[in-house]
Amino acid sequence: MNKLSKETVQILTESGWYPGRKSDITGTSDFLQSKGYQLFPCVADVLREFGGIKYSFNQPNGDKDSFHLIPEEAYGDYYEKEDFEEIEMRVNESLIAIGQVRDDNMMMFISESGKIFGEMGYCLVKFGNHIYEALDTLCLVLPVKKLNK
Template sequence: MSKRQEAFKSDFMDNISIKTKEMLHQSGWNPDTSIDITPTVKFLEAMGYEVFDAVLETLSLFGGREVKFAHPDGSWEAFHFSPEETVGDYYEKEDFAEFEERVKEPLIVVGEAYRGHFILLISKSGKVFGKNGASLYKFGDSIYEALETLCLFRKPEEVP
């Protein structure tokens, strides 16, 4: 792990709630696990993405990871950070151009949330969005805020 990734991990651990950390740990996540994101980065680059730091940092901590946890209503909720699984052979980079125009910066697909109903995207500035059909929602200004939104069942903000 690079010094930049180590700094991100340290900052990350300082910026998420104990409840969110517990939920991540219960799903088997360990901040000390090293994840080889090379195949994922190559996959995204082959799609035409220029992979920026916010995506590299997120995938270095969560790449390939699925997080499952109980919703307060008793059902199970899940999200994952696997662009290959999300995109499959169905989506192309161009399918997300409309959303880039709405947020006025590049977006990269990083996973899915709400049992596959939302495609998770990270912007160049590090904001995390979820796409559902033609609707776009902001989950947070950073991966920290997005995980809090997902794990603590906060309502994401709709983007016009």
């Protein structure tokens, strides 16, 4: 397992997560399949461990922030799979929206290889090469890599 910073672990646990968490994702899996997705193995793993929780915290400057890994809330009644095809072309990988970040202002995606991206408007960023790196980036408000493709 990749390591999370102590600060990130504290934020996650204060929001209801715990190490070794393995939640039932049957409903989420059915929802994503109804949208036309086949779950990549990394998606199922991430959602079992971190899904279904809204993570709220204070940024180092004191501003409140949050993110969640709840695909049903991210898609709502508005988004469909084809809405994200352009983003897939930009990263050259299949993607599944798994949540929202920055107080629900940015969609969060996971790629088939496990990379985590965020998108708002035409701004596309990479939060990390895997979920642990992305969680540290989000919780510690670390710089993100902006993608210009």
